[in-house]
Structures are given as structure tokens and as C-alpha cells.
Amino acid sequence: MSKAILYDSTLCIGCRACESACADRWGLPYDDKIAAEEKISAHKLTTIETHGDHFVRRLCMNCVKPACASVCPVGALQKTALGPVTYDADKCMGCRYCMQACPFQVPTYEWSSRLPRMRKCNECYERQSQGKLTACAEACPTGATKCGDRDELIGEAQRRIAEKPGQYYGQVYGLKEVGGTSVLYLSAVPFEQIGLRTGVPSEPLPDYTWRVLELLPDVVSTGAVLLGGIWWVTNRREEVAKAEGRSPRRSGRPPSKNGQGGHAVVPEKLEGRK
């Protein structure tokens, strides 16, 4: 049973209690100036964006099949069974492929640090594994951010839409986007109007890469046999030619004019057989 967050934009009053609770939980500074920054960054892992009359919260989507975890060369990012995607800063070498791969542009970087880390929300993995709510869900005064079991939250989201069809844009964001996310959105207006990315594929992104990567063993084994075979034929032809006293290799160089042609480059097979 994986955990998720349901964010209902129609219930959000933009009080930013979630921002403040999140900062507390990470030990990050939080003041009016930071509150006014409406974008996530290495010192602000969640934010409330204002889109006209609507608020929308941004945080790591903790995807069901996360691109970031699949691309991390050192496995610093992991999709946990509980749901959150966690990050181990001690492994990270700073290639920033996770940032490039994330379809929601969530991971942020400590650009000005000499020993930088990637930062992102991990859906309060420690708290949730102790059975507690995420800090943001606990702090939310209106229930706009709710945390719980993903399947149950999907059921609840669909129930809300069914109960008040006039109040909601009739879809749940995060159900099928990149194969599903652990943050689900409800909104009064189409999602692109509140700044959510609607152009993302519904297929999990790691599959795009895996289709090619899984061919790797075949490419290597076929290639090795093929190259070895071609070399063997070339070499054999040369040996036969030599044995029959013809000049080796059809396009061969004329026998060394300068008297040193023989030992050029990687030592020749030809010479080794003498």
C-alpha cells in the first residue's frame, strides 16, 4: 500500500502553512521574503503558486515509476515501497541527471555551495514510516492537502468530483501522468491553467530508456561474435595468402619501402606469426 498526497486546489486558501511546516521539517529558514518566492528551490521544497483566483501547490510528485530514480547512476534516489522517493546525499556525485530527467522539473540544486546536494521533497519519508502524517498535511488548516493511502485517495478524489461536478474540472491529475504520481491534484479549472504540465506522456518515463538498455546484452554478445568472426576471416585469408606465397591482403601496403613499415601501430598479427 503506497502512500500519497491529495491536494485539492478548490479547498486551498493560500495560507502557506504547508510551506512553513515543510521548512521546519527540513530545518530550512522561512520568513516573509522566502514565502513570497513562488517557486521551489533548494531552500524551499514546496510552494504555493497563485494563478489568478486559484492556488496550486508544487512539490515532488514522488512518481510511481520515477524517472529520477531510474536515471541516477549511483542509486542515490530510490522509490520506497512506502511510496516516497528518497535521496541519499552521501551517494550523489552531482551529475544532475535527475533534474534533467524529471518531467515536472522538481529536483533543485544547491548551486552556490561548494559541496552541493540535490534537494527535493521526499513526502516526509521518516514521518510516514513512523505512521505519522506528512508535515504539510498535518499543518493544512482546510484539508486541501491530505495524506494517506494512494488508492483510497484516488477513490476520495473521484467521489468529490462525482458529488460536486460543477465545482471541479472532472479529472484527477496524477492518475495517469508518467504512469501515475504519488501527488494527486483536484482543480476547478483545466490543469494547464494552474500551471501543471499536461503534455507529459502517460507511459512511465523509465520505460523509454529501458527499451534500449535491455538490448545491451544482445548488442554486446552479437557484436563480439561478429567482430571476432570478421577478424578471424581477415586473419585467415592473410595466412592462406602467405602460405601460398601471394602478397597478403588485397589492399595491402606495398612491402615496406622505408624499411620500418612493419612495426607500425598496435603490433601486427602478421608479424607475430613469423
Next chain:
Amino acid sequence: MTLGTGTPAAKRWPRITVWRAIFAAILLSGAYATYLRIFYGLGGSTNLSDKFPWGLWIAFDVMCGVALAAGGFTLVAIVHIFGIEKYRPVLRPCILTAFLGYVLVVVGLLFDLGRPDRLWHPLVMWNPHSVMFEVAWCVTLYSTVLFLEFVPVVCERFGWAKPAEWIHRISVPLMILGILLSTLHQSSLGSLFLIVPAKLYPLWYSPVLPLLFFVSAIAVGLAMTIFESWHSSRAFGRALELPLLASLGRVLAVTMSVYLWIRFLDLLQRGVLPLVARNRMETWLFALEIGLALVPTVLLYQRSVRMRPGALYACAVMVVFSVIANRLNVGTTGLEAGSGTHYTPKWSEIAITLSIVAAGFAIFRMVAGYFPIFEAQAHGNEHAVAEVSPQKKEVDPVAVG
């Protein structure tokens, strides 16, 4: 051991030439940029941002660096596996370029990685699902292979028989391993971008990116071979192996045709050709890239063009720039719209990139002077070398321009 066979007398004196001044200026700015990178982090030395995490250092220093090093595996395959002996004279320069190229790629990575001290992490912390993991292993292993492929040259220079013999014993598996690793590595740089279907502009995003990267790498490897031979013939006062390079030019034309044909079929298949009618930055960059590929391809089919050193060289340069444009488009410009931001490299990013390129030319020049790289001058150029090396090199116009 005659003294006169080397460089013309004029080149022996450390005169202050325009190119040398530019070379020094590049290295000085690179040194200052390095200081910024070390003490002020990526934020103080680059224009990268959360929305645009990869810039010039990845797209040029790494992606172009690896592509330009492709001559190494291409020529090893042609000469050693397919046994086409006539190309042997250009084999060593190619292996040297590839080796230097990979070393410089690692240098570029050291600048770009947030934690360069953890460069070794992928070797012990595995994630086989990551293309970057594959890239890391390929860089490590192939650099080792290239080093071993270069060892015979060193042995020959110093007359070491034993190590040469050891390498000789494993040379065939070594070469096959090198070709396989290159194939994987060249294509995997394309695979890196398979994960960004919603970000990379459709003129570049393609499920066959790995194939396109591989084929274009072979092409640019051949082009670089012609490019180097031309420059080294000038620098070392050698005769140009024109018939040989001309026939490489023909292979290049065929490879480029295959590349362009795959590219065309891919665009057609994905139905994105109408995009070229849009007046956008991407369209013009795409046109530049394709133009630089198409023109030399058509020209190189003409025998008269191939047999003229200047024209052959110009075609090779166009191919090199086309592939550089392609890598930059895939790695930076093609991602701007999808990332919702603009990226212009900071001066320090450019300074370090130019420094790496300049260092590449300088080291190549030094190594080629000291070791038997070009057959015609092998043995008997020690004296000439001794006098060339202190002044290092003349930066070639193309290196900086």
C-alpha cells in the same frame, strides 16, 4: 637522426604570434574560471539553473568530446578487424586523438560534476537502469583500452620489447572490446535523452537517438581523421596522404548519407517534418545542422572535390561542425523551450571549454612530436622535437575560431 627533416626553421623560435597570444589568453581566462568553479561552485561559474541543469560542459566538453574521439574505434575496426591495411598510416593519430579526447572528457566532467571527488561512485554504487551508469563504465573502461592501445607507441619510442609483447598477446580481444565499448558509449550519449520526450524539441527527440548518435559519431570520427592529417601535415611539414584521405572522404560521404537518410526517415515516421515550416529558433538551428551535413555529403561524392586538399578539408570541417551543432542542439538549445527557460553559457563556461580544446591541441602536438605517431617521421625526429616542444604549439585557427 638528421636535424633538418623536422619543422621549418621559422617555427623553432618562440615568437609571439597572434595565435600564441590567443592561446595564452584562453588558458589565463580558463585558470580564472577554474578558480571561480572551485571557490564559488557551479552557481558562481555557470549560468545553469534548476530548470536548466546541463549546459555547455555536458553538451560540448562531454558529448562533443566523445564524438570527436570516435576516429579511434572507427579506424581500429577498419584496419585491424576488417584488415584494410591502406588506412594504417592514420591509425595512430586516431588512437591518440581518442585517448586525449577521453582524458579531456574526464577533465570536463570534473568541472561539471557537483561533487567531482565522487567521480568513482558509479563504479561501486550500481544502478544498471541508468544510462549515466553505462556512460560512466564506458568512459572508464574505454579510456583504459585506449591507454593500452597507445602503450605500443610508447614502447616503440623507448625500445621496450617486453611490455609491447604483453599488449600484443591481448591485442585482438582488446581491440574488439574497445570497439564494443565505443559503440555502447557513443549510442548511450544519445540514450541519455530518451528520458526527456516532453522536453526535447521533436526535431531532435527520437526513439532512435542512440542509433543517430552512433552513426554520426562514425562520420565525425572519419572527418576528424582528415582534419588532423591536414593540420599535422602543416604542423610537421609532412606530405599529405591525399589518395588515402580522399578514399576516407568517400567513406565519409557514404556514412553521412546513411545518417541523413535515417534522420529523414525518422522525422517522416514521427510526422514532425511540418515543424520545419515554423519560424522558430529551433528551425534555424536544425537547418544549420542539416545544411552543414548535406553540403559536404554532396560535395564529397565528387572525385574532384575529394582530390583537392583544401576542399576535402573544408568538407571534413563542415561535418565536424554539423555534429557539434547536433550535440549542442540535443544537449542545450533543443531543451530550452521544453524547460521553459533560456540558457546562455557564462563566460567562464566558455573559457574552460576553450581551455580544454586548446590544451587538447597543445598536448596532441607535443605527443605527436615526441612519439612515433606519424609514420613518415617515426625515428629520427628527436632533435626536431626537442626544439619544437618548449614553445608547445601554434594554436590552429580552427581550434579557437
